[in-house]
Amino acid sequence: MTHITILIKTKYNYRNGRVFTSPARYTFPVSDKGTHIVRLHFHPFTTPNLDLGLAQFHVLLNAHVALSNFTRLLSDATNPSIVEYLIWVDAEKLEIVFVPNKDSRLAFVNAIEVISAPKDLVPDTAQYLSSSKLEKFEGLNKQALEVVYRVTVGGVKVTPFNDSLWRTWVPDDGFFRPSVGSEKLYFGGRINYHVGGASREVGPDNVYNSARLIRSKNDSVPNVNMTWVFPVVGGYKYLVRLHFCDIASISVGLLYFNVYVNGNLAYEDLDLSYVTNSLASPFYADFVVDGGDGALSVGVGPSKSSMPHVIDGILNAVEVMKLNNSRSSLDGEVCADLVMKSWSTRNNTGMLFTLVAAVCIVLSLSIVIRRS
Structure with a gap:
């Protein structure tokens, strides 16, 4: 099992982060296909030039919409918000894309964790239960x-x-x-x-x-x-x-x-x-x-x-x-393609930078890899 944590300077030091003003993508190599745990850490703070509490943005995980116009967890400035996902990965990489909203033109993240999950964490089947029936639900591990x-x-x-x-x-x-x-x-x-x-x-x-x-x-x-x-x-x-x-x-x-x-x-x-x-x-x-x-x-x-x-x-x-719903979204009715197209439509280039180049303000970043 591999645990990759992209942290800000030191573990859980939420006074640092990466800030994006255009779409930015992290790409993580995947050697063992299957379910992966992704944790995103958010804790807005202010600098003389930035107020991250005003940020509004989308987050995509391998073509799933994880967060849409994300502000719902940013109102509490005293405690960090940690959002966790379980994502099936059948390719050689896992991608996390941050897309600023057209109004705020600002996105950020304080820390990212990616963990290759044990095989038994999410099974293929469960029981679907309603007022009228109890039946097998298949393909659970392929859901976001x-x-x-x-x-x-x-x-x-x-x-x-x-x-x-x-x-x-x-x-x-x-x-x-x-x-x-x-x-x-x-x-x-x-x-x-x-x-x-x-x-x-x-x-x-x-x-x-x-x-x-x-x-x-x-x-x-x-x-x-x-x-x-x-x-x-x-x-x-x-x-x-x-x-x-x-x-x-x-x-x-x-x-x-x-x-x-x-x-x-x-x-x-x-x-x-x-x-x-x-x-x-x-x-x-x-x-x-x-x-x-x-x-x-x-x-x-x-x-x-x-x-x-x-x-x-x-x-x-x-x-x-x-x-995830029928649009592969965990937050709303807009699919990942429309999120990216909306940015491309209002911008001439529509560029997507991998691991963030000149489009982001880099405050500090380090990577820790744990294997067990």
Whole structure:
């Protein structure tokens, strides 16, 4: 696996950057075709001659529109914005193009990360779930994906230093609907990764060793559901990845529960020990759903097979990723060709500079390559 990070002087020094006044392209050589992780870091700042907070621009990733008239994450000048994508690359290079908007004529980036992803990170198939059907969704790994949420349930923030793919997992408190009868759990034992299940690259130990759960404390099964709600942009399909690891049961064959996405039944009587054949062994499930009215929900609750005096529901983590639309865009209805043509139309030359030459103001740049 190769991790290439184009950083500004030193890692996460957001007081430097590259600024573009015309379209500019970065080209990264790709030796291993497949899914690649791309992270773009943005943190606007001002100089005597520039105010990057006024920048408006498009970003293209291998002919996918990643960002269109990008300003939506630049309003908070105190915190950097990091946008992450998973892109299928079947050529010998990955291209990232920055195209300034005609009004601001200004684009910038503070850091770029490109990581060759493990083969099992994005599978070819998932389950498409709607109110009327549950069916196979094929070609998932060929879609462009934008990571919208990566949430650890019941635990603390997981930083890039504790994740082999340098990811950040935020706590679920801001998405969880308070539920009487649910509780958090931390597990201090060993996570049992197994072939065919989730790997450490899919989810690190620090994600699977915490959870929220429903526990029966008497002779009845609690009438409790745990629910998480995630605001999203409507008009797109989303990949909802649910992470499970039974770190609470005292024996296999005791935990049964239902799983819901957008209120639709995704799993009935889910038995993690049947899937993993052991306790504390991670498992994940992928569902593709429609964005609908601008919110996605995930629910976990007891099933008809749940039993008293044991655990009757558990969830360890949730990831939500936006899929590109029919125009190969993750941000709007304009395709990559039209973005480039719009610049060429209003400019006589329409030149595209690779790795930026005279058209950009270069403040500082360095490249770090990590291999693991």
